[in-house]
Amino acid sequence: MPSGVNGTSCSAEDFALSQDSDFPNIYCLTRGDSIGLSFGIQAGLISIIAVVILFGLIVRNIVRHRKYAPRGSWTLLREPTDIYVLSLFTLDIIQALGKVTSIRWVYLGKTFSGEYCTAQGALQQFGETGVACTTLVITIHTFMSVFWRRGLHSRIAAYIIVGLIYLFVSLWVGLGIGLHKDEDLPFYNPTPYWCWISSRYANERIGGEYLWLWLTLLISIILYVPLFFWSQGNLSVDPERWWRFRIHSRPAVLDFAGRRRRAFSILAYPAIYSILICPVSVIRWVGFGLEAQGLPSNIPSVATFIVDYTYTLSGVFNVSLLLLTRPNLLLFGPIPRGDDEAPMLPEPKNVSSDTQSSGTVGRLHDEDEGSGWDIPNPEAQTAMSHSTTHTATPATISAHPHPTN
Known part of the structure; x- marks a missing residue:
């Protein structure tokens, strides 16, 4: 990076332009800024590579199912969750591409x-x-x-929901660009290390992104509370009247290890998202508050680059979660086999025997046998155990396979 004014690569003219406005259309990067941006670019590339590898594995799954599975026994997007997750990975790539494009700013030394x-x-x-x-x-x-x-178990409805998300975001982006064509007042501006919605358009920042980041974070945290008590066996819900619930002591007969494992797999994506977005939200909220008061943002650049680096790795975390906690999504489960057609292919190592026996942990939509009011009574369970001692083994008593819808 060539040397310039005040430790940057900018000329004296560019540096003066970066200092003469509250909303400058140019920002001169220091060497430290360029290094921080380089880490963000690296994180974006890692996320893109991870998702591309995942897409390659999905293609492999499709080929295997076409070759070995009976015709009509499978489809890639079997449930709404498959549609949502595939859309999530596509958006992960778009988000990471936004970070990778900062490579031009590093090369030029300015945004x-x-x-x-x-x-x-x-x-x-x-x-x-x-x-x-x-x-x-x-x-x-x-x-x-x-x-x-x-x-929601309708794939058509899931397609509509995903389509509405893309339409909503496209309208915000398109209208923002179309309604702010003045070159001196651009919609996207240096902020300052990369380009995003200019700080002069605070309402558009809130409606176009901040609101959804914070709403997702808030709802995820709120839903974790009842889910935690449910996983501990202290809360049950009436399946017929969803607003009715009761809190009770923990029954001693339920398999809480399995329930906790299922609880983790259910909301793993929102949990990781909350962990990644929380530091970013704090940094952006502080900066937003300072700008609203007309004060300069004094947030250390190091803090900004660190939280941005971890947030940009969300694609890697999402891919890891799919492979570790969702073995039945996007054809990563066992291949449906005909009578004599398919060889015994090795199944994914991360798919445990519990997952294969129940068929539920890997899918987000299945019902759980521990939901609702039907918390077993310890005395009744003991009586049932005595009555079936001579006809069934303990393993048979405890196994309740659930058909996959």
């Missing part, structure tokens, strides 16, 4: 408004808002499906 800046801002807003909205849908859908035994 400035223009067509390239607009493209980066559009990618970042589309990806980040889309990921937030999709994660919100997954959170609500899975919670209702497991906690209340309700949920």
Whole structure:
């Protein structure tokens, strides 16, 4: 990076332009800023590679199912959750691309408004808002499906929901660009290390992204509370009247290890999203508050780059969660076999025997045998055990296979 004014690569003229306005259309990067941006670019590339590898594995799954599974016994997007998760990974790539485009700013040593800046801002807003909205849908859908035994099971409705998310974000991006064509007052501007919605458009920032980031974070946290008590066996819900619930002592006969494992797999995506978005929200909220008061943002650049780096790795975390906790999504489960057609292919190592026997942990929509009012009574369970001692083994008594819908 060539040397310039005040430790940057900018000329004296560019540096003066970056200092003469509250909303400058150019920002001169220091060497430290360029290093921080380089880490963000690296995180974006890692996320893109992870998702592309996942898509390659999905293609492999399709080929295997076409080759070995009976015709008509499978489909890639079997349930709404498959549709939501596939959309989430697509948006992860778009979000990561927004970070990778910062490579031009590192090369030039400055960020400035223009067509390239607009493209980066559009990618970042589309990806980040889309990921937030999709994660919100997954959170609500899975919670209702497991906690209340309700949920959306129509793939057509899921396609409509995903389509509405893309339409909503596209309108925000398109209208923002179309309604603010003045080159001196661009919609996307240096903020300051990369391009995003200019701080002069505070309402558009809130409606176009902040609201959905914070709403997803808030709802995820709220839903974790009853889910935690449910996983501990201290809360049950009436499946017929979802607003009725009761708190009780923990029954000693339930398999709480399995229930906790299922609780983790249910909301793993929103949980990781909350962990990643919380630091970003704090940084952005502080900066937003300072700008609203007309004060300069004094947030250390190191803090900004650290939280941005971890947030950009969300694609990697989502891929890892799919492979570790969702073995039945997107054809990652066992291949349906005909009588004599398919060889015994090795199944994914992360799929435990519990998952295979129940068929529920890997899918977000299935009902759970521990939901609702039907918490077993310890005395009744003991009586049943005595009455069946001579006819069944303990393993038979405790096994309650659930058909997959």
